[in-house]
Amino acid sequence: MSQPVLHIENLQTHFFTDRGQIPAVDGVSIKVHKGEVVGIVGESGCGKSVTSLSIMKLVPNPPGKIVGGTIRFKGEDLVTASEKRMREIRGNEIAMIFQEPMTSLNPVFTIGDQIGEAVRIHTKASKKESRQRAIEMLKKVGIPRAEAIVDEYPHQLSGGMRQRVMIAMAMACNPELLIADEPTTALDVTIQAQILDLMRQLNRDADTAVLLITHDLGVVAQMCHRVVVMYAGKVIEEGDVRTILKEPKHPYTIGLLNSLPKLEESQERLYSIPGNVPIPGSLTTGCRFAPRCEQAVDRCRQEMPELVAVGENHRSRCWLSV
Amino acid sequence: MALLSYSIRRILMLIPVLLGMSIVVFSIIRAIPGDPALTILGEKASAQALADLREALGLNHPWYIQYFDYLKQIITGDLGVSLHSGASIAKEIGPYLAATAELTIFSMCFAIIIGVNAGIISAWKQNSWFDYIAMLIALIGVSMPIFWLGLMEQWLFAQELKWLPSVGRDNSRDPIQAITHFYIVDAMLAGRWDQFREVVEHLILPGIALGTIPMAIIARITRSSMLEVMRADYVRTARAKGMAQFGVVYKHALKNALIPVLTVIGLQTGLLLGGAVLTETIFGWPGVGRYIFTAIGNRDYPVIQSGILVIATIFVLINLLVDLLYAYIDPRIKYR
Numbered sequence: 005m006s007q008p009v010l011h012i013e014n015l016q017t018h019f020f021t022d023r024g025q026i027p028a029v030d031g032v033s034i035k036v037h038k039g040e041v042v043g044i045v046g047e048s049g050c051g052k053s054v055t056s057l058s059i060m061k062l063v064p065n066p067p068g069k070i071v072g073g074t075i076r077f078k079g080e081d082l083v084t085a086s087e088k089r090m091r092e093i094r095g096n097e098i099a100m101i102f103q104e105p106m107t108s109l110n111p112v113f114t115i116g117d118q119i120g121e122a123v124r125i126h127t128k129a130s131k132k133e134s135r136q137r138a139i140e141m142l143k144k145v146g147i148p149r150a151e152a153i154v155d156e157y158p159h160q161l162s163g164g165m166r167q168r169v170m171i172a173m174a175m176a177c178n179p180e181l182l183i184a185d186e187p188t189t190a191l192d193v194t195i196q197a198q199i200l201d202l203m204r205q206l207n208r209d210a211d212t213a214v215l216l217i218t219h220d221l222g223v224v225a226q227m228c229h230r231v232v233v234m235y236a237g238k239v240i241e242e243g244d245v246r247t248i249l250k251e252p253k254h255p256y257t258i259g260l261l262n263s264l265p266k267l268e269e270s271q272e273r274l275y276s277i278p279g280n281v282p283i284p285g286s287l288t289t290g291c292r293f294a295p296r297c298e299q300a301v302d303r304c305r306q307e308m309p310e311l312v313a314v315g316e317n318h319r320s321r322c323w324l325s326v
Numbered sequence: 327m328a329l330l331s332y333s334i335r336r337i338l339m340l341i342p343v344l345l346g347m348s349i350v351v352f353s354i355i356r357a358i359p360g361d362p363a364l365t366i367l368g369e370k371a372s373a374q375a376l377a378d379l380r381e382a383l384g385l386n387h388p389w390y391i392q393y394f395d396y397l398k399q400i401i402t403g404d405l406g407v408s409l410h411s412g413a414s415i416a417k418e419i420g421p422y423l424a425a426t427a428e429l430t431i432f433s434m435c436f437a438i439i440i441g442v443n444a445g446i447i448s449a450w451k452q453n454s455w456f457d458y459i460a461m462l463i464a465l466i467g468v469s470m471p472i473f474w475l476g477l478m479e480q481w482l483f484a485q486e487l488k489w490l491p492s493v494g495r496d497n498s499r500d501p502i503q504a505i506t507h508f509y510i511v512d513a514m515l516a517g518r519w520d521q522f523r524e525v526v527e528h529l530i531l532p533g534i535a536l537g538t539i540p541m542a543i544i545a546r547i548t549r550s551s552m553l554e555v556m557r558a559d560y561v562r563t564a565r566a567k568g569m570a571q572f573g574v575v576y577k578h579a580l581k582n583a584l585i586p587v588l589t590v591i592g593l594q595t596g597l598l599l600g601g602a603v604l605t606e607t608i609f610g611w612p613g614v615g616r617y618i619f620t621a622i623g624n625r626d627y628p629v630i631q632s633g634i635l636v637i638a639t640i641f642v643l644i645n646l647l648v649d650l651l652y653a654y655i656d657p658r659i660k661y662r
Contacts, residue, residue: 060566062562062565062566091568091569091570092568093568094565094566094567094568095566095567095568095569096568099566100566102559102562102563102566104559107558107559107560108559108560108562108563109560109563110560110563110564110578110581110582111560111582111656111657111658112581112582112655112656112657113578113581121564121567121569122567122568125567125568125569126568157657157658159657159658170563173563173567
């Protein structure tokens with residue numbers, strides 16, 4: 005296979021707090037190839053957002069810091085890249101969409117100004133050219149009356165429209181990698197479907213690699229080629245989307261899938277995984293999921309399993325699947 | 327369009343405010359216990375003088391007639407006649423007002439430029455040595471009595487170091503030919519750059535004395551407002567676009583952080599325009615504060631009354647300006 009666009013190896017991002025050093029991302033490895041959509045799935049606090057911010061080197065520092073591993077973007081290590089180089093990459097080669105379209109756009113600048121700004125930062129485009137580009141992008145993401153909307157302010161648009169604007173902004177410089185951090189979580193279901201359609205279309209048209217961060221397995225099933233499941237800062241299972249959804253090996257992934265409502269079965273009560281995500285910093289020596297795992301054996305509580313191949317393009321971090 | 331209709335609405339809202347103000351100011355002279363004419367002229371005044379004054383002040387009419395007469399008078403720009411000098415107050419107050427305005431503008435420029443930037447850098451480099459020192463200075467600044475600061479400045483920079491003049495607006499041996507009564511403008515109109523320099527030198531000490539408290543307050547408000555805004559999602563978005571930190575801070579964060587700062591600037595400017603009596607006295611500055619202060623000593627009630635009216639009107643107008651600037655800065659503001 006060709007060289008991946010993004011190759012994260014053994015990434016460790018820790019937070020340094022008064023209560024000690026918290027390994028929010030603890031040895032994560034992920035590959036994303038050109039044109040591929042890779043999903044990172046997990047509960048709140050599993051480290052998926054910190055992973056995405058680490059790629060952009062936008063983890064708030066202090067308290068967060070990348071303490072180990074490499075993030076290779078087209079072969080170049082971003083962990084050791086200078087801030088100047090990172091600014092060239094951000095918004096130009098790697099773009100990002102955030103969860104909250106309501107608060108992620110600046111309320112006091114016009115839509116056109118904010119989209120055009122990304123263009124002006126990375127190219128020598130004039131104000132007029134960047135405005136033209138903004139209108140073009142707004143049309144591309146399916147915003148009606150683009151010529152009028154370009155001069156409007158974020159508060160004049162609905163949530164779905166704002167997320168389209170965010171996507172237009174992210175795609176304005178034709179990035180090679182798009183990181184979408186829960187892009188549809190704040191939107192209602194019909195708008196969610198439209199936004200996902202739009203992202204898939206952009207992925208196909210421009211062959212942009214997409215790293216999609218979500219806790220919604222429905223979104224994963226619709227969008228992704230490959231899935232990485234994270235739990236407490238570690239990758240616990242990864243594989244092709246079909247494999248993961250049809251034959252999950254890790255008890256956590258199985259639990260996640262079981263907790264989805266199913267249309268064909270009438271259930272009294274939805275399944276839920278017992279317990280909570282461990283508080284970072286209170287991690288034990290064994291498998292991190294062991295305290296919540298219904299199938300845990302003694303070995304799980306004592307030794308951390310490795311991420312091992314359990315099938316073609318399928319790896320799992322569980323003693324039971326070895 | 328929305329901005330225009332908002333502005334018109336906001337300007338119309340001035341009418342009740344100004345009317346209320348006129349009632350208060352009108353009441354001042356009528357609230358004097360006993361006979362205002364007697365109080366103004368004193369025990370030894372002749373009956374004829376008292377009668378003349380009552381007639382001049384319109385005290386012989388019912389109060390509502392007096393009020394409408396007063397309203398008619400001030401709407402036409404007639405602020406009455408000074409009892410002390412016998413001159414028209416509207417004419418007399420002009421130069422004093424210009425002196426105060428010049429000093430206020432100078433002080434506020436000093437306060438805004440230093441205060442806003444210190445606040446921004448403190449927030450940007452939170453918990454750095456710059457932050458600590460700037461906030462310590464700001465704390466000292468708000469706690470310092472102005473008259474004491476003024477006297478210390480005079481002692482150090484005028485008396486000991488002899489760098490700057492300590493009193494007045496210009497060199498008394500080479501006075502300014504007043505045209506606008508803004509001496510900086512007058513010196514430029516005359517093309518006298520030596521005088522221009524003199525005027526600026528005269529402005530520095532009182533300007534710093536007067537600007538210190540506003541500067542400290544502005545710095546603290548800017549810092550806390552910026553700290554809040556810097557955590558916002560749109561600031562992260564701006565960084566994710568590849569924007570340099572300077573642009574993120576001075577463009578995306580600052581414009582959002584400006585609203586509370588603007589409020590403080592407006593209030594402080596209003597205060598300086600009206601209440602700089604202490605500083606004006608220490609620095610021998612012929613401003614409107616001193617004008618009214620002197621009038622109080624002379625029991626010159628019409629001057630006191632009109633002086634308060636003028637200051638209050640300016641205060642209201644500055645607040646109007648601030649409100650209009652809000653709408654300009656933040657497109658979400660469209661008050662009903």
